[in-house]
Amino acid sequence: MSQPHRLPTGGHIDRATRLAFTFDGRRYEGHPGDTLASALLANGVRLVGRSFKYHRPRGIFSAGVEEPNALVELREGARREPNTRATVIELFDGLVAQSQNRRGSLAFDWMAAAGLLAPWLGAGFYYKTFMWPAAWWERVYEPMIRRAAGLGRASGLPDPDRYEAAHAHCDVLVVGAGAAGLAAARAAGAAGARVILAEQDALPGGDLLNEPALEGWRRAALAALDAMPEVTVMPRTTVFGFYDHGVLGAVERVSDHLPEPPPHLPRQRAWTIRAREVVLATGAHERLIAFPGNDRPGVMLAGAARGYARRHGVRAGEAAVLFATHDGAYEAAHAMAEAGARIVAIVDPRQDSAAMQRAREAGFDVRAGSEVCGTVGHAALRGVSVRRVGAAGRGDAFAADLLMVSGGWNPAVHLASMSGAPLVWDEALLAFIPGAPVQRERSAGACRGVHGIAAAAADGAAAGRAAAEAAGFAASPSFALPEAPAADCRPFALWEVKGRGKAFVDLQDDVTAADMRLAHREGFSHIEHAKRYTTHAMGTDQGKSGGIVGAAVLAEARGEPVARVGLPRFRPYTAPIAWGAMAGEGVGRHFQPTRRTALHAVHDALGAVWLDAGIWKRPAYYPRKEDADAWASVLREARAVRERVGICDVSTLGKILVEGPDAATFLDRIYANTFSTLPVGRARYGLMLREDGIVFDDGTTSRIGPESWFVTTTTAQAGPVMQHLEFHLASAWPELDVSLASVTDQWAAIAIAGPRAREVVAGFVQGIDLSNEAFPFMAVADCTAAGVPARLFRISFSGELAYEIAMPAGYATHVWQAAMAAGAAHGIEPYGMEALGLLRIEKGHVAGPELNGQTTAQDLGLGRMLKKKGDFIGRVLAQRPGLTDPSRPRLVGLRSVDPSRQIRAGSHLLLPDGKGRSEGWITSATRSVVEPGWIGLGLLREGEARMGSEVIAANPLMGEEVRMRVVSPHMHDPENIRVRA
Amino acid sequence: MAGYSGFRILLEGLRGNSGWREAWRKPDPKPSYDVIIVGGGGHGLATAFYLAEVHGIRNVAVLERGLIGQGNTGRNTTIVRSNYLLPENNNFYEHSLKLWERLEQSLGYNVMMSQRGVLNLFHNDAQRNAAMRRGNSMRLNGIDAEILDREGVKAMCPLVDLDNGRYPVMGGLLQRRGGTARHDAVAWGFAHAADARGVDIIEHCEVTGMILEGGAIQGVRTTRGEIRAPKVGLAVAGHTSTLTAMAGFRVPIETHLLQAFVSEGLKPLIDCVVTFGAGHFYISQSDKGGLVFGGGLDGYPSYGQRGTLPEAEHVYAAGVSMIPALGRLRGLRSWAGVMDMTPDGSPYICRTPVRGLYMTAGWCYGGFKATPASGWCHAWTIAKDEPHSLNAAFTLDRFREGRMLDERGNGPHFWAQ
């Protein structure tokens, strides 16, 4: 298959290898070294997309990240990537791309009818209409707008590829591997610095890739870098943001140049780079000129046309006009002539210059003092209209299929701006360049207005050397720099050519010069307002080539210099970055780590249904074949505890060793109740408040030695409690000699609960007299369990005679099995979190739903625990009137009057005649095994006074109203006879 | 100034759109006003609008140090909802939502209020119970709320991954009347309508001091001279502490960063606002096609308006964990707003220790949806010198009294609200 516009030789193209690809279903060929854009141009494809609002035909405008037009949907199926710039896609065999944002075919997009309505679709038109009738916005107007807006289509399917994060540290980070960046990296590397050279392109070299004569220097530079072990060159890596403290973010496209990522490799890798010094050598983006019809396919930035010819060996047109305001763009005409194109004319608003003379000598028709005032054609450029600068009328017509445009260069100051550096106006370059650095960064080459390869390389070498020195390295030896004549890039100030037809300042979002003037007329004269009002420079290209042009049009309307108008502030990202790359590998199942107890495999073998408790996995219940449903399992497990004995993994509770001469004093200040009076070998229930008087956490804390305490916390608050203890030791009571160690992971713990718990425990625990007298409720002692060292606690959450046994986690399975064996004769059953919840609700023990950060000790019926004397956290602020207000909801028990009526946590409590006013809510609900029916705990206003009365549990979300009786929260064994048995 | 209408658009289109005039005037400040509002964001402009519209107080100046709408009004994720738990917040935000529902007609400006539904996912029993308590509280207060099961979630937002994530989705709490609005247009619309009622909107006028006499405010000093008024209202999200320091008192506020993000433009993909219950993440799609998304605070005080990488990574990871199809899309831009965080996550609309000085502040990251009601209640409080019942609880001294409005039970940690 032919590539009619491919040059026979030249460029960084491997003509020996052919790569097949399709665009809009048509098959083409290209070569390694091509981008999708260069391959399309080689095949003569000019029309590649439709614009955002007016659906105007658009072609390839640039050769890089600044591309506003040539956005395609790349790949198919789950790998479809909308809005991908054809100018940066490396061609691979089998590539599939489609044009986007069209209805019908690309050539006949019927949405282009929007262009006819253009007079009524100017900037911000939607703010002024679509308001009547009011109901029509969501039903009619908005869906219409939404369908019309947007660019490409997402696949809607899960992305099959992997991504990963990576971290780097260096002395000098060089961003951009053009002449300046290569020289900077080489200079810094030669000084001995650890250097990272990041380049967004697959090939390092920047503009050097368009200069065959300098290929030797480019290769020599890369070879030199390759020989330096502390220099890392990262191609295909876009540095997207410059953050505080010398940290930059970058995305490396590891596999995007391949049909799909090879096994074990990610698609992309997101780097966090910490650099002591940064050299920004990010180059410049060529600037468009606003003139009528400046968006026609065939209108292209001059440097892009030169690049396609020189780097890709592609002739972007046969008959070319150059419209330039500075000498720097003229090389494009020479490159196109070399490539075999006819140079129809060179249009330049200036009267004379060195480049103009050279062009005349080359035989080109140079139209000095002229401007392009229009284009002819529809889906492809057919001609160009040229007139004297500022003249009226349509001018002279030239037949041409390529119009190369250059209004100057916009230094790529994005990263410098993000680093905090101000932007300063350079009147000669008519551009903003970076001002004094705020962070440890410096710019080199075209991104600070130093144009020409030789000058940029010298600037880069100096910057690299200075950066290395600033990072503490001695001056490096010098090396050969490229020599090349430089053209003058200072442009003539021609931003806009006024005339009939749309002159775009933002090609992607269809923002015209007239829109900018309209914004000014309506008072949106500040660049930030104008940007938001018109959407200027808010497309995927972020106004890289047209942003300043819009500002200049606004400046003219305001009658002020461009420097006063300025640019909107630059924010990350320098170029759009893949969501997956930013997310990294920790997504989906690995979004957060899964924390497992030492008994995880045991529960799995028992067929546990899992539930998430924070990041822990805990067994919810253990279904059996004979269980009709989940409730059958839960009730069976709970009944086993109430009637016989159950076994439960309670390893997830937080455990903290608190030790030291001042440990008792410390705990007295941390807990709302007293601990210093607790004897060794005893446990006590403890209540912690936050400083604001709200309950923070509870748990059982044991004194295991005169100065040694074993604090337990709830599963959810283990981390926050540890931090709370550490903070107060550090900030409030640094004089206390207390050591803290988290031992949550060291100890696994098993609860054995039920009337037969003592017999079961006796069956595998040695070294303790388990009699009620010797080891009463709340006793603690070290022991041996199934031959391993363990610690036994006589504590109960279920309300039954119960023990908790803690053992070094590696023995947990061994001890569990021993307990199961010992319990077999007693009908022991494992019980999960659901049964545990049921049991504690029956008993009236509060847990997470009651300790929700909004309740006081009094609210929960625990007010009497608060000690009267001595300082403790939360003591003072708990006394505020709002927290002691007797009208606050209090903890109550609730029982459905009709036992068959289900109640749900989250229902609100209403008085039978309360006119729907919420008097409280149900915090926890369950079915009961003690007295069949549904019960719950709740917080109810005047709860104590309403004991025995009826309330309505209202759940309008579920359409339920259930009559409930208010009862004591201690529904099971309120005298605590069973736990003390 | 003539209002906006389809007819005018038609007419102007025919004559080259040459007849449009400034959406609001650019007056010089007068020496004195009846009321000065400091802050030209949504809340300040709304205050001025309702002072004029509801209370007939039109001799009002809005002083803005930069451009109107460039603070948090223009830096948020545009979500509007009233799905709160506590009755005080519930009633206030519902009032706000009702104002939103007729805002376009009140202002004569299309703020593109889109009631596409706000869906909060839950992933376990505890979250479901909390959602149930909240949703029932809403329903009992006359606010729409629905509980969705997994099928309901799938129907509402088919891209949500119900099962493969770390935390499978159990269901969601949906407020259908919630949605989004075009954030910039809110500021411009209030400005346009306030201006039409005689309010002076004065941009590039920074307040540098307060004129206090005998414990009462008499006006402000600005970069454009002294401007006097017997009543001054502060609506300066992110800068309240700086302004109250000028007035000689400190407030329970810490200023934190919140990042937000937008993707490249896409054809319609997500039709409601969805929030992830297993990580801090929320997302919606703008009418222009960009996915607008965000997460939690960056975690430390800042007035810097620029975000940090680790929190951004967390937001992106949560997003792709909830909706795996997002992986191949691209983030386009990120930005950060400065949030006046309060110790309980609820705001202040109240009088201050200085007589004649009022404030609407402490919006944490819920300020955008509050815009109309904040202005409405602030205007009421200024006009009557006492709060409306809707904002009576939003006082500065509620912490002294122990009457916190802590929706989430996070406690007095500004950075955790």
Next chain:
Amino acid sequence: MLRIPCPHCGARDEAEFSYRGDATVTRPGADGDIAAFHDYLYTRTNPRGWQVEWWQHAAGCRAFLKVLRHTVTHEIRAVVTATGTLEVPPA
């Protein structure tokens, strides 16, 4: 992204730390009343400028540190251990 120079561990990413509030407030002693605790817990200077803050090197050495940081530029000028003192420079 902040890089906080931990006096024990050297410069580390902010992701290893957690912010824990204004370090210029001191917990009132046993005789503190509601007003004193109110100011300690709630009232904040919230400066636009230099601030001394508590940060815990939570994922590192667990130490609570006092950090002198600028709330606009994010510059960190000094870090000391919990018992150290930091002077706030004039704005």
Next chain:
Amino acid sequence: MSAPEPTHPLAACATPGRHGAPGDAPLRVTLPRRDMVQVMARRGREDALAEAARAAFGLALPPAGQAAAAPDATAVWIQPGHWLFAAPRGMEGALAARAAAAFAGLAAVADQSHGRTTIAVSGPAARRVLARGCRLDLHPRAFGPGRAAATQIAHVGCLIHQTDEAPVFELTVFATLAEPFFHWLMEAGAQDGVLIE
């Protein structure tokens, strides 16, 4: 009944053999069995503690960021006043008992033998693989044998101790989070290949 061998926290997932991409320089992974105790100095007794450590363990208590090794034990600084002592797995509780006896009155001692687990990684790929999750600079100019640092990798707290120039890094993590950490390590190492020994 005698004490059985404790179950290793990674018993279910660390399968010996080659994993990931084939290659001649895989990441080598071993799971050394260690006993570990956290030693927490009493206020003002650091000097005496250092003396006792020298006497009982033959090592100098290392300063922040460092580790010290004796023939039968190592001590790694983990936080101000806290060290993690490690020794090859012995009798249950023996290391803790030895430390408690040696440091009585000078330090609190918490046995962490079951609460932490150590994964040793080595080979030329080690730094590259760790950089896919570790925020620290492990370059020889910034780190080295005898250096140690606590950080977080893949949301899991991790103590990194470089024991050899080769390099060899010992990664000590919480036992209940060892599985997700190990999963991360295998993912991060897959492109270089992993050899679990």
